[in-house]
Amino acid sequence: MNETLLIGCGNLGYSITEAFFKKKKKISIVEKNLKNLNLLRKKKTKLITIYKSFKKINFCRYKYIMICVKPKDLQKLIKQLNKYIQKSNIIISFVAGIKTSSLKNFFSSKPLIVRFMPNLSIKYGESVTAVYSENLSVKEKKNLKIFSFFGILLWLKKEEEIDFFTAFFGGGPAYICYFFQCLQNMLEKKNIKKKVSIELIVTLFNGTINFIEKEKIEFKDLIKRVASKGGTTEKALKYFSQNNRFDSVITTAINKAENRSKELSKNQS
Numbered sequence: 001m002n003e004t005l006l007i008g009c010g011n012l013g014y015s016i017t018e019a020f021f022k023k024k025k026k027i028s029i030v031e032k033n034l035k036n037l038n039l040l041r042k043k044k045t046k047l048i049t050i051y052k053s054f055k056k057i058n059f060c061r062y063k064y065i066m067i068c069v070k071p072k073d074l075q076k077l078i079k080q081l082n083k084y085i086q087k088s089n090i091i092i093s094f095v096a097g098i099k100t101s102s103l104k105n106f107f108s109s110k111p112l113i114v115r116f117m118p119n120l121s122i123k124y125g126e127s128v129t130a131v132y133s134e135n136l137s138v139k140e141k142k143n144l145k146i147f148s149f150f151g152i153l154l155w156l157k158k159e160e161e162i163d164f165f166t167a168f169f170g171g172g173p174a175y176i177c178y179f180f181q182c183l184q185n186m187l188e189k190k191n192i193k194k195k196v197s198i199e200l201i202v203t204l205f206n207g208t209i210n211f212i213e214k215e216k217i218e219f220k221d222l223i224k225r226v227a228s229k230g231g232t233t234e235k236a237l238k239y240f241s242q243n244n245r246f247d248s249v250i251t252t253a254i255n256k257a258e259n260r261s262k263e264l265s266k267n268q269s
Contacts, residue, residue, distance in 0.1 A: 003028065005062040007077065008069040009036045012094060015123035016068060016150075021047060022125065023149045028062070030054065059084045065111075068094040078106045085109050090140070092116055096166070097265040099159060100134050112136060117162055118150060119170050127151035128172075130165035132158075163265065167257035175253075180205070 004020070006013055009031040020027040021043065028049040031037055040050055051057055059065075065085065069077055074095055085091070087109045093100075093116070100113040114136060118129040131144070131153050147153065156162060180201050187197035212222060227233040240246040 003062050004064040004066060005030065005057065005059075006066045006068060007081070008067065008073075009033070009040065010068070010070075012118075012120075012122075013068040014039065015120060016066065016094075017048065018123045019125055019150055021045065025149070028057070030057070054081060054084050057084070059086055059089060063088070063090060064092055065089050066092045066094065066116075071095055071097050074098060075106075082107055082109075085111055087111055090114060094118070097261070097267070099265070100132065104134075112140065114144070115159070115162065116147075116150075117166050117170060119173055121173065122150050125149050125151055128165075128169040129153050130156055130162055130169065132156045132162060134159075163261040164254075164258050166261045167254050171254075171257055175250075176205075 003026060005028045006016060007030045009017060009029050010033075013029075013031075014036065017027060017029060017040065024047060026047050026049075028051065029040060030051045030053070031040065032052055037050065037052075040048060067074070067077070085107050088111075089109075090112045091103060091107070092114045093103055095103075096117070100115055103113045104110060112133065112135070114131065114133040116129050116131055118127040121127040122129065127150050129150050129152065132155070133141075136144075141155070144153065154165070156165065183201050184194070184197045187200065188194060192200070208222070212219070215222075223237070227237055
C-alpha cells in the first residue's frame with residue numbers, strides 16, 4: 001500500500017498528473033468533468049487509472065489521497081468522501097486556505113493530514129512546494145520524499161508560514177513574467193518584433209541561470225562581474241537601488257500578496 005489517489009483534475013491536478021506521467025509513476029484519479037476526462041484518456045497509458053466516482057475504489061490500496069479541488073467545492077466533496085477514508089490513509093491537501101486542523105475535523109476516521117502548496121512548475125518537476133503537517137512522524141516525513149520529483153519540498157515549522165510561501169513561490173512565476181513583460185514592452189518600442197523579443201528575453205534568462213549554476217556563484221558575484229565601475233550597467237543598478245526603490249516595490253507587493261492569503265484563509269476557516 002504505497003499508491004496515490006488524486007481527487008480533482010483541474011489545472012493544478014492535471015499538472016500533478018503530468019509530473020507522475022513524466023517520471024513513469026502510477027497514479028489513480030477521480031474526476032467527473034468530461035473535458036478533463038477526455039484529456040486524461042488521450043494519454044493511453046497504463047500508468048493512469050481513472051474513476052468517475054468513489055464507489056468502485058478500494059481505498060485500502062492507497063496510502064496517499066491527494067485532494068486538489070477549489071476551496072468552495074471542498075465541503076461537498078468531503079461529505080461524499082468521508083465514509084471511504086481510512087485512518088491508514090494520509091491526506092495530502094492542495095486546497096488553498098484550508099488549515100490542517102479544519103481538514104482533520106472534516107474526516108471522522110482522523111487520518112494524518114499534510115498540506116502541499118506548489119506552483120505551476122510542478123508539471124515539469126521544478127516546483128518549490130511548501131509542506132506542512134502537525135503530527136507527522138519522522139518516518140512518514142522521510143516517506144514523503146517519494147514526491148521529490150515535484151521539485152523542492154520545503155518543510156515549514158509553522159502553518160502560518162504557508163501564507164508567505166504562497167505569496168512568494170506560488171506567485172513567483174507571475175512576478176518573473178511581469179518583469180519579462182516590462183522588458184518585452186521596451187524591446188517592442190525599439191521595433192523588435194514580439195516573437196523575437198520573447199525569444200531574446202527567455203534566452204537572456206536561461207543563459208543567466210545556467211551561468212550561475214555552472215559557475216556556482218552567488219547573485220551578488222554575477223552583478224559584480226557584469227557591472228564595471230563607471231559603466232552602463234552600474235548606472236542602471238544605481239537607479240534601481242536609489243532609496244531601495246526596486247527592493248521596496250518587490251517587498252511591498254509580496255507583503256500585500258501574503259496579507260491577501262491570510263484574508264482568504266480566514267474566510268475559509
